[in-house]
Amino acid sequence: MKVLDRRKMLAVNGALLALLVLSIAACALIGPVAIDLKRALGNFFSPDAEILFRARLPRVLLGAAIGGGMAACGVVLQAMLRNPLACPQMLGVSGGASLGGILGLIFFPNWLLPLAGGLLGEISWVPLAAFLGALLSMALVYRFSLFHGRLHAYHLLLTGVIFNSFVAALIMFLNSIVDFYQAQGLLFWLMGSLSTRAYPTVAFIFAYVAAGFLWLWSQGLRLNLITLGEEAALQLGVEVASVQRQVFVASSLMIGAMVSVSGMIGFVGLMIPHVMRLVVGSDHRLLLPASFLAGAIFLCWADTLARVLLAPAELPVGIVTAFFGGPFFLFLLYREGRKMTPL
Amino acid sequence: MSAAIEIENLFFAYGARRVLDGISLAIEKGEMVGVLGPNGSGKTTLLKVVSGVLTGRGTVRLGGRTSASYARRELSRMIAVVPQESEIHFPFSAAEIVLMARASHHGRLALEGAADLEAARRSMAATETAELANRWLHELSGGEKQRVMIARALAQEAEILLLDEPAAFLDLKHQLGVFDLMRRLNRERGLTIVAALHDLNLAALFFPRLVLLGDGKVFRDGPPEDVLTEGNIRQVYGVDVRVERPAPERRPHIFLRT
Numbered sequence: 001m002k003v004l005d006r007r008k009m010l011a012v013n014g015a016l017l018a019l020l021v022l023s024i025a026a027c028a029l030i031g032p033v034a035i036d037l038k039r040a041l042g043n044f045f046s047p048d049a050e051i052l053f054r055a056r057l058p059r060v061l062l063g064a065a066i067g068g069g070m071a072a073c074g075v076v077l078q079a080m081l082r083n084p085l086a087c088p089q090m091l092g093v094s095g096g097a098s099l100g101g102i103l104g105l106i107f108f109p110n111w112l113l114p115l116a117g118g119l120l121g122e123i124s125w126v127p128l129a130a131f132l133g134a135l136l137s138m139a140l141v142y143r144f145s146l147f148h149g150r151l152h153a154y155h156l157l158l159t160g161v162i163f164n165s166f167v168a169a170l171i172m173f174l175n176s177i178v179d180f181y182q183a184q185g186l187l188f189w190l191m192g193s194l195s196t197r198a199y200p201t202v203a204f205i206f207a208y209v210a211a212g213f214l215w216l217w218s219q220g221l222r223l224n225l226i227t228l229g230e231e232a233a234l235q236l237g238v239e240v241a242s243v244q245r246q247v248f249v250a251s252s253l254m255i256g257a258m259v260s261v262s263g264m265i266g267f268v269g270l271m272i273p274h275v276m277r278l279v280v281g282s283d284h285r286l287l288l289p290a291s292f293l294a295g296a297i298f299l300c301w302a303d304t305l306a307r308v309l310l311a312p313a314e315l316p317v318g319i320v321t322a323f324f325g326g327p328f329f330l331f332l333l334y335r336e337g338r339k340m341t342p343l
Numbered sequence: 344m345s346a347a348i349e350i351e352n353l354f355f356a357y358g359a360r361r362v363l364d365g366i367s368l369a370i371e372k373g374e375m376v377g378v379l380g381p382n383g384s385g386k387t388t389l390l391k392v393v394s395g396v397l398t399g400r401g402t403v404r405l406g407g408r409t410s411a412s413y414a415r416r417e418l419s420r421m422i423a424v425v426p427q428e429s430e431i432h433f434p435f436s437a438a439e440i441v442l443m444a445r446a447s448h449h450g451r452l453a454l455e456g457a458a459d460l461e462a463a464r465r466s467m468a469a470t471e472t473a474e475l476a477n478r479w480l481h482e483l484s485g486g487e488k489q490r491v492m493i494a495r496a497l498a499q500e501a502e503i504l505l506l507d508e509p510a511a512f513l514d515l516k517h518q519l520g521v522f523d524l525m526r527r528l529n530r531e532r533g534l535t536i537v538a539a540l541h542d543l544n545l546a547a548l549f550f551p552r553l554v555l556l557g558d559g560k561v562f563r564d565g566p567p568e569d570v571l572t573e574g575n576i577r578q579v580y581g582v583d584v585r586v587e588r589p590a591p592e593r594r595p596h597i598f599l600r601t
Contacts, residue, residue, distance in 0.1 A: 001476035001477060003438055003442060218451070227435075229429065232429060234396050235395075235396065
């Protein structure tokens with residue numbers, strides 16, 4: 001019988017990891033301005049090095065972290081809610097983060113927070129306002145979905161979707177009362193976009209997402225059992241209620257932070273889990289790392305397209321993920337739908 | 344020597360609707376017990392309280408210890424459950440489903456080891472599902488699926504097996520197959536088997552002890568010939584039947600009247 005063994009784990013994750021490293025290198029080299037790799041590596045103060053290491057690499061790394069994190073969160077939400085349509089954008093947290101970010105953008109656009117007394121530069125308050133919004137909305141959704149110590153999947157999904165529609169209305173309202181310049185900024189939150197951030201921010205997000213992912217990965221076996229249904233999971237030895245609460249909080253904290261720096265980048269969290277389930281199967285011990293790596297690869301390339309398609313102008317990466325992801329996903333559903341979800 | 348399952352004065356209600364109304368029952372190790380009763384009489388609820396999915400008022404003791412004192416993982420190594428119907432929303436192969444039974448045996452971060460694979464293989468051989476191992480669970484027929492679910496329960500290597508109407512959606516041949524399998528597991532492996540059953544005639548043929556529930560209480564408890572009488576069935580099910588005891592087994596057989 002074919003079952004998950006160490007060899008398959010190593011082969012799949014090793015291959016995807018190699019592909020990710022290659023993709024990061026390739027995407028950092030591709031851009032509207034051609035750079036000479038020899039000069040960039042030879043002289044650290046050359047303009048080539050400046051573009052490669054200061055402008056492109058941090059952005060590509062940010063894309064990898066967010067693509068991986070979104071895909072991993074999509075996997076666990078689909079498992080936990082036993083709903084193949086679940087995705088990070090549905091959780092309400094993303095709406096809360098966007099609203100927080102937009103309020104930050106409107107009311108204190110120029111505030112800067114010095115890092116380590118200014119030694120590591122300054123970062124904008126806007127992502128912090130977004131993260132605060134994410135935390136508040138997480139608490140709200142949690143409170144409305146918790147009954148007798150258990151999170152209810154339908155309440156969680158409904159509260160999230162309704163909260164997000166409510167927030168979307170608020171954002172549209174704000175959009176119609178602010179000036180044109182600010183309205184451009186609002187678009188960022190709605191479409192999702194990666195931009196060059198300072199290394200401390202990128203490093204922080206990378207470590208944060210990686211830590212969250214590792215914790216989710218440690219729950220892989222339990223998630224397998226939870227997809228069988230609450231009763232079956234209980235009878236097979238899983239404390240379902242506490243695992244669900246922990247997974248909700250962990251994935252919400254990840255999504256909140258990711259949306260705070262990149263806005264709502266759609267599709268990665270919905271599509272990658274389905275594609276990877278087809279490729280590697282439903283066992284979360286493999287599906288989670290494979291989706292994380294594949295999501296990272298996908299978003300690196302999507303953002304590279306977003307940078308070069310209309311160069312020197314840039315597209316929001318959310319447009320690229322949906323534009324290419326949508327038709328591809330439909331094609332896959334048409335060809336492999338039978339295997340994707342046994343509904 | 345304490346009983347495998349000891350239930351004392353068990354009450355359970357869904358909101359205001361009382362489903363179990365003071366049930367007391369002792370089941371010895373190695374017994375094979377069929378639980379009968381009309382829809383809503385509490386068969387499924389009783390199994391769920393025993394397996395720890397629901398918590399009732401009263402005591403349930405397993406091997407002498409109250410069930411509440413077991414950790415979830417321990418409990419799943421003691422009791423295995425075959426559900427009435429399982430809806431699985433994600434594509435898993437039959438082998439993967441059976442191996443999930445081993446979750447409470449190996450480490451949380453580990454992959455299944457040789458002992459786990461061996462347990463899965465043995466259970467699949469016993470239920471004749473070995474050739475289904477690499478097929479998708481959702482593409483199996485009802486009978487095949489149910490046998491895989493029984494294989495999963497066996498792979499838990501628990502001493503108590505609870506089954507909730509294991510043959511409810513199966514045709515005649517597969518019904519007999521499942522009942523025969525339950526009897527073999529009981530005789531050959533000494534498993535304690537408690538099954539909620541719908542078909543009174545099959546229950547009488549295969550189960551030496553029957554418990555008839557009515558209105559959340561134990562109405563009769565004993566061998567088939569004492570439990571399945573015309574009078575009992577009229578009182579509990581509200582149906583007039585004729586009961587005969589044909590040769591060679593001389594087990595009670597129920598004939599419906601129109």
